[in-house]
Amino acid sequence: MDFETIIGLEVHVQLSTKTKIFCSCATSFGENANTNVCPTCLGLPGALPVLNKEALKKAILFGNAINAQINQDSIFARKNYFYPDLPKAYQISQFERPIVGKGSINIEVGDTNKTINITRAHLEEDAGKNIHQDNYSQVDLNRACTPLLEIVSEPDMRSSNEAIAYLKKLHSIVRFIEISDANMQEGSFRCDANVSIRPKGDSNFYTRVEIKNLNSFKFIQKAIDYEVERQIQAWEDGVYKSEIVQETRLFDTQKGTTRSMRNKEESADYRYFSDPDLLRVHIPQDLLDSCKNLPELPDEKLNRFVNELNIKKDDAKILISSLEMARFFEDMLSFGASIKNSSSWLLVELLGKLKGEVNLNNCGITSLGLATLVKRIDEGKISGKSAKEILDAMLESKNNDVDHFIKSLGLEQVNDDGAIIKVVDEVINANSDKVEEYKNGKEKLLGFFVGQVLKNLKGVNPAKVNEILKEKLK
Ligand code: ADP
Ligand code: MG
Ligand code: ZN
Numbered sequence: 001m002d003f004e005t006i007i008g009l010e011v012h013v014q015l016s017t018k019t020k021i022f023c024s025c026a027t028s029f030g031e032n033a034n035t036n037v038c039p040t041c042l043g044l045p046g047a048l049p050v051l052n053k054e055a056l057k058k059a060i061l062f063g064n065a066i067n068a069q070i071n072q073d074s075i076f077a078r079k080n081y082f083y084p085d086l087p088k089a090y091q092i093s094q095f096e097r098p099i100v101g102k103g104s105i106n107i108e109v110g111d112t113n114k115t116i117n118i119t120r121a122h123l124e125e126d127a128g129k130n131i132h133q134d135n136y137s138q139v140d141l142n143r144a145c146t147p148l149l150e151i152v153s154e155p156d157m158r159s160s161n162e163a164i165a166y167l168k169k170l171h172s173i174v175r176f177i178e179i180s181d182a183n184m185q186e187g188s189f190r191c192d193a194n195v196s197i198r199p200k201g202d203s204n205f206y207t208r209v210e211i212k213n214l215n216s217f218k219f220i221q222k223a224i225d226y227e228v229e230r231q232i233q234a235w236e237d238g239v240y241k242s243e244i245v246q247e248t249r250l251f252d253t254q255k256g257t258t259r260s261m262r263n264k265e266e267s268a269d270y271r272y273f274s275d276p277d278l279l280r281v282h283i284p285q286d287l288l289d290s291c292k293n294l295p296e297l298p299d300e301k302l303n304r305f306v307n308e309l310n311i312k313k314d315d316a317k318i319l320i321s322s323l324e325m326a327r328f329f330e331d332m333l334s335f336g337a338s339i340k341n342s343s344s345w346l347l348v349e350l351l352g353k354l355k356g357e358v359n360l361n362n363c364g365i366t367s368l369g370l371a372t373l374v375k376r377i378d379e380g381k382i383s384g385k386s387a388k389e390i391l392d393a394m395l396e397s398k399n400n401d402v403d404h405f406i407k408s409l410g411l412e413q414v415n416d417d418g419a420i421i422k423v424v425d426e427v428i429n430a431n432s433d434k435v436e437e438y439k440n441g442k443e444k445l446l447g448f449f450v451g452q453v454l455k456n457l458k459g460v461n462p463a464k465v466n467e468i469l470k471e472k473l474k
Helices: 053-065 160-176 215-237 283-291 298-307 311-321 323-334 338-352 366-376 384-395 402-410 416-431 432-438 444-455 464-473
Strands: 004-016 077-080 092-093 103-109 112-125 128-130 138-141 147-153 189-199 211-215 247-252 259-261
Touching: 004 160, 004 215, 053 112, 053 147, 053 160, 053 283, 092 112, 103 160, 112 160, 160 189, 160 215, 160 298, 160 323, 189 215, 211 215, 211 259, 215 247, 215 259, 298 311, 311 323, 311 338, 323 338, 323 366, 338 366, 338 384, 366 384, 366 402, 384 402, 416 432, 416 444, 416 464, 432 444, 432 464, 444 464
Parallel strands: 211 247
Antiparallel strands: 004 147, 004 189, 077 092, 103 112, 112 147, 128 138, 189 211, 247 259
C-alpha cells in the first residue's frame, strides 16, 4: 500500500526585544542563572504583567509579512499546567483570539511552488529551563517570560522536504523583517513537528504524533522521516491502532529515533481562561498602519535581483539565502562595485574559500573590502588573476586595504595607453609578414599579437591591448 505523509508545524520564534514580554528584565542570552529575573517573571504573588509594545509590534509585522488577517482586538489567556520551570503554574499565551490570524507562505520544492497555510500566530511567554545533573536538577528562570511568537501551520506539508522548505522560508522571513535573530542553537527558532500518515487517496486525517523541540533543520528532517517510517511499519504490521496514539515524542539525536514523552494533552486539559491581570489588547490604528511598512521580503528581493539586476536565479537564491549575505551583496553595490563582478566575487571567489567554521561573518573580509577589490577589477586596474592573489592576502591578514596590497604585491596593471602603444608598435614592426596575413583575412592572428604584447609588458590590461591592437591593425 502507498502512504501519504501529513505534516503540520508549530514554530516558536523568540522575538528580539531588549526586555521580556511582561516585565522589564533583560532577555540577553548566556547570563548567570537567575540573574535576569524579577517578581513578575518569578511568578511571585501580587506581581502584575504589563505587555511589551515591541513584542506586539513584531507580531503585527510578521502577520503583515505573511498577508495574514491581524486581529485588532485580542486576548491573553492562561494556559494552566504544572512544571518546575513554570513558577506561576500557568503560561500566559493566547487561545481564542490570537494577534495574527490566517495567512500563508509560498515554498518551492524542486520546480514546484506550493502555498502552505498558516492557521495563526500568537504571542506568549517562554518558560524557564530545567538543567538536569546526575542526581539532581536545577531551574534557571532567566528565559522565563521572554517573548515568543508561536506560528502554527495547517497540516499542508506532504514530505519532510516540504517541511524543511517551509521552515527555511519562515526562518528567512523572520530574519528579513528582523523580528528575531532566529538562532537555532540558542533555541530562538525551534519547531514541534506533527506527523501522521494515511493511505494514498484517503482524505481523512489520522492520528498525529507531535515531536517536540527540534532545533536543527537536519534533525527535524531525520525526526520526521523516522516517525513516518515507524507509523507505516505499524500499519503494515497491523498494530497501527494500538501503537500510534496521539502523544508527544522526543527525538533522540544520538540514536536517530523518537520515543514517547507523554500523552498529548487536549486543549481542555489546559483550562484556558482569559488572564484577569492583563487588559484585552486593542491595537491603535496608527500602530497598525505603521507596521504595514515592511522591509523587503526574501521573495521580493529574489525577484528584484533576477528581474532588475539580471542575476541568474540560482545565484540570486544564494544571495538571498541569509540576511547577512543579501546585506553584504547590496552593500557592495552601494559602494559602486559592478553587479556581475560583485556576485561572482562574493559567491564563487570568497565563499569558495570559506571552509569549516569560517563564514561570511567571521572571515574578516568586509563588504567595503570586497567591493573595493571588485572596483579595481571593474576599472581594469588589476587582472582577475591578481585579484585572487590579493583576496588570499586579505583573508590571511584580515586586512581590507586592497590598494595597499596592489602596491605591495606589485600587481597594478599597465593601463597607460602610451606604454601599450609603444610595445604594440614594436610588435607590429617586428612581424610585418604576419600583419600582411592578418590584413588578408587571417583574423585569428590577433591572439598572436596580443600574446607578444603581453609577453613584453608584464601586468598589462589585456582588454586595453586588444582594443589598441585592433585599432592599429586596421
Ligand atoms: P496543540 O496545542 O495540540 O499542539 P495546535 O493547534 O497548536 O495544537 O497545533 C496542531 C498542529 O498539528 C498544527 O500545526 C496542525 O497543522 C497539525 N495537525 C493537525 N492534525 C494533523 C494531522 N492529522 N497530521 C499532522 N499534523 C496535524
Ligand atoms: Mg501547540
Ligand atoms: Zn522579570
